[in-house]
Amino acid sequence: MNADKRTLQKVIGSWLVVSILITLPAVAQPSFTVVPLGVKGGLQENNLSAYLVAPAGSASYICLDAGTVYSGVEKAISNKVFSVPAGEVVRNQIKAYLISHAHLDHVAGMLIGAPDDSPKSIYGLQSCLTTIQNNYFNWQAWPNFGDGGNPPALKKYQLRALVPQQETAIANTALQVQAFPLSHGKPYQSAAFLVRHGSSYLLYLGDTGADAVEQSQNLRTVWQAVQPLIKAHQLKAIFIEASYPNTQPEKQLFGHLTPALLMQEMDALGQLTGPAALRGLPVIITHLKPSPGNEALIKKQLTEANKLQLKLVFPEQGRRLEF
């Protein structure tokens, strides 16, 4: 082999290595870190809906719903997700709460932790914040850690109302959020949060019924908003509830989804995106109600109905996820 040939081989070899190094991280790099602090939809008061979300590599988290906070952080510490004491994680690394609705299983951890928490903001739709201020932070149910209502207001938390579908920067984080109203047992309102970091998005839905059951267009509005993001591979994950198995009578759904109703909504989304765009999309199943036998049945029914080949994820308390 002459010198010219060897030089050419070396150049091609180096070029291949460089191209692989350039393209690999672009494929594998996650956009968001998620630490579930609570994953169940009732009963287990130490494991109720709460999900920490931060841009990948950042320690500045928001907490999406706050049913269980401290116990979830302790669990994450035991899994080596955090290396400082639980109180420090809560005070220093949770920068804000985003609350979908004011039901106790979505706020209890935040309320109980309030005396030991640091000042920060609580974001939500106005109706949710009004309930938190008037029904909890009122000196009767709990001291007034809010910034309005029954005086004196301790002003530990700033309650910041989100205007539906208007993007808002979340203070002390690199995240933005858009809220969408959801129907959680007509006419009770819940919310979805579309979280953005750079050009990447994550969609978290609080408790919700299906549009057909709730006689609503709320989920359809959410699907219309995210469908271009799915087609452009910018939506990294959808968090959606499946509280009851398919056998739950419609009259006792109380504004929740079953596996069949969840898949009906995914079909509605797939009609907007084309079904191929949903293949492999991480769909994180939240809020399973842990009555005996329910969770295994919900998982089985979802898995069997997954014709769209969604990447179904069943989160565990204190186990980090990356999307």
Ligand SMILES: Nc1ncnc2c1ncn2[C@@H]1O[C@@H]2COP(=O)(O)O[C@H]2[C@H]1O
């Ligand atoms: N009309 C009702 N009768 C009995 N239980 C209810 C009713 N409405 C709501 N619930 C329960 O109260 C719970 C409140 O939180 P969830 O919406 O997760 O689930 C709800 C049901 O388990």
